[in-house]
Structures are given as structure tokens and as C-alpha cells.
Amino acid sequence: MKWNIVALIALIAFVTGCESSKSSTEGTAENAKVESTDMMDTAKKAGMDAANAAADYVKPGFKVFMEDGRLWVFEEGSEALAEFQRVGEPAKSVTLVGAGPNGLTLRGAEREVLDRYRKAWGL
Helix, strand or coil: HHHHHHHHHHHHHHHHHHHHCCCCCCCHHHHHHHHHHHHHHHHHHHHHHHHHHHHHCCCEEEEEEECCEEEEEEEECHHHHHHHHHHHHCCCEEEECCCHHHHHHEEECCHHHHHHHHHHHCC
16 A cells, blocks of 8 residues: 555656646746645545545454455454565465455455455455
């Protein structure tokens, strides 16, 4: 999730940078500062929206993250969770399409964790 926000900020910076370079009279330091603040607000809002969406699916003993409409599920305190928070998507993962609450696709590092999460939801 951290990398998605960074990528979003970089993309917005690139696009707005290209737009502001079209006219030398448009790009003042004040405008750049305002644009930068707007980009950060947009990125923060996107991150908060994902965090708020994931909060609806929290169960005791699990940590969840919403990313691209999919719910990443990890056991609290697990090495897989620590690695996900450190580097992002694991090299190996399990995907259960439509198997989560409200038909969400579940993703995780271990099938057993996803099965326990589904059981916690009564699925």
C-alpha cells in the first residue's frame, strides 16, 4: 500500500509537471507549492479511503489491507505481515477470487491464514 501511494504521488507529480512546463508564465513557485499540497491531499485521501474500506473487514487476530479492491489478509504479528509492510506484495501469494466477505477477493501469503479468516466470517 505504501508503494501504491508513492507511485500515485510520482504519477501526479509527473503529469502536473508536464502541464506546468507548457507555459513559462504559468509555473510560479507559489503555484508549484499549491499543486504539491493538492497532490499530497489526494494521495492521503486515497490511502485513507483504502484504510477505511479495510477497517470494515477487520477480525480479531488478523490484519487486513485493501488494495485494488482486493483484501490482503495476514495474521497479526506474523513474519508474512512484517514482510508485507516492509517490501509490499510477497513473491508467492494465494488468491481466492470472490471468497471473502461481500464477495471480495482475498489475497495472502498463506492459504491456511485465508481459510481461518474465512472461518472467522462464517464463510
